[in-house]
Amino acid sequence: MITRREYLKLSMAAGVALAIKPGIIWAGDRDLPMITRTIPGTDEAVPVVGLGSSATFRSVAEAGEYDRIKAVFEKLAGHENSVFDTAPGYGGSEEVAGRLVNELGIRDKVFWATKLNVAPRGGGSADPEAAREQLERSFDFVRKDPIDLIQVHNLGDVETQIPILKEYKEEGRIRYIGVTTTFPRQYEQLESVMKNYELDFIGVDYAIDNHTMEERIFPMAKDKGIGVLVYAPFGRTRLWEKVDGKEVPDWAAEFDAHTWGQFFLKWVVANPVVTAATPATSRARHMADNMGAALGKLPDEEMRARMVRHIESL
Structure with missing residues (x-):
């Protein structure tokens, strides 16, 4: 078993082969099946690993390094209906990504998920007109109508903004609506x-190493038929710091994981409540590595418990 760093060196050497089929260097000539998950209440499926656009993606987008991001989107679009998650709050990411998917002609191959959250007015509530203006900018950026998914970012004034999203959905301009948060103080809300x-x-x-959602939120999502997008599946940088310099265990090959990125992502998406995980990256080779987690097998519950114990032991 090799480290993610060693794998990425191999992926660059593999070049064309990896660009066509992530995971080929592990499976030889054998195709591994793409793992998809059906959106609750529909017959629409998405690959269980997509792409986020915060963190480094934002900085690269704002620096104008379009070729790097273009290569990432080319990897993403190799798998039909892969989720791309962005937000107006991620600096220039939404605008740059919208421009690129149209330049590449892949706009309709990507499941486009963005967000809504305008700054509150003096009284603490969101300005409905400002919210609608933000939504229209999102439509202008991606030139996709309807947009697949728009969520209220960080539970910002849901009493004002969810009804606006519902209005757009009823008009046929948004296919799915929702809310997001990654802040523990907002879990009760x-x-x-x-x-x-x-x-x-x-x-x-x-x-x-973060199972809080399993306690109450995931069971409710399952009961109510709500799809789940997972952000920060690597604990931002927390998990990378924990495994730095350590090798992936040999037994991870039993569920087709060959890098730490695939190890962490397969653990996340093996939970049947999860619709897709959207780790952010601005590097094509990381995107290929991440998409490798959507190929082949997933760990069962016994194996997932073993994976948790292993990480806790490091």
């Missing part, structure tokens, strides 16, 4: 919003 509003999706943090 998230639970309340899930109880009181009709949502298609939630976006939350979940990782092999």
Whole structure:
């Protein structure tokens, strides 16, 4: 078993082969099946690993390094209906990504998920007109109408903004609506919003060392038929710091994981409540590595428990 760093060196050497089929260097000539998950209440499926656009993606987008991001999107679009998650709050990411998917002609191959959250007015509530203006900018950026998914970012004034999203959905301009948060202080509010509003999706943090969502939020999502997007499946940088310099265990090959990125992602998406994980990256080779987690087998519950114990032991 080799480290993620060694794998990425091999992936660059593999060049064309890896560009066509992530995971080929592990499977030889044998094709591994793409793992997809059906959006609750529909017959629409998405690959269980997509792409986020915060963190480094934002900085690269703002620096104008379009070729790097273009290569990432080319990897993503190799798998039909892969989720791309962005937000107006991620600096220039939404605008740059919208431009690129249109230049590449892949706009309709990507499941486009963005967000809504305008700054509150003096009284603490969101300005409905400002919210609509932000939504229209999102439509202008991606030139996709309807947009696949728009969620209220970080539970920002849901009493004002969820009804606006519902209005757009009823008009046929948004296919799915939801809310997001990655802040523990908002988990109780998230639970309340899930109880009181009709949502298609939630976006939350979940990782092999962060199981809070399993306690109340995931069971409710399952019961109410709400799709789940997972953010920060690597604990941002927390998990990379934990495994730095350590090798992936040999037994990870039993579920087709050959790098730490695949190890962490397969643990996350093996939870059947999770619709897709959207780790952010601005490097094509990382995108290929991440998409490798959507190929082949997933760990069962016994194996997932073993994976948790292994990480806890490091």
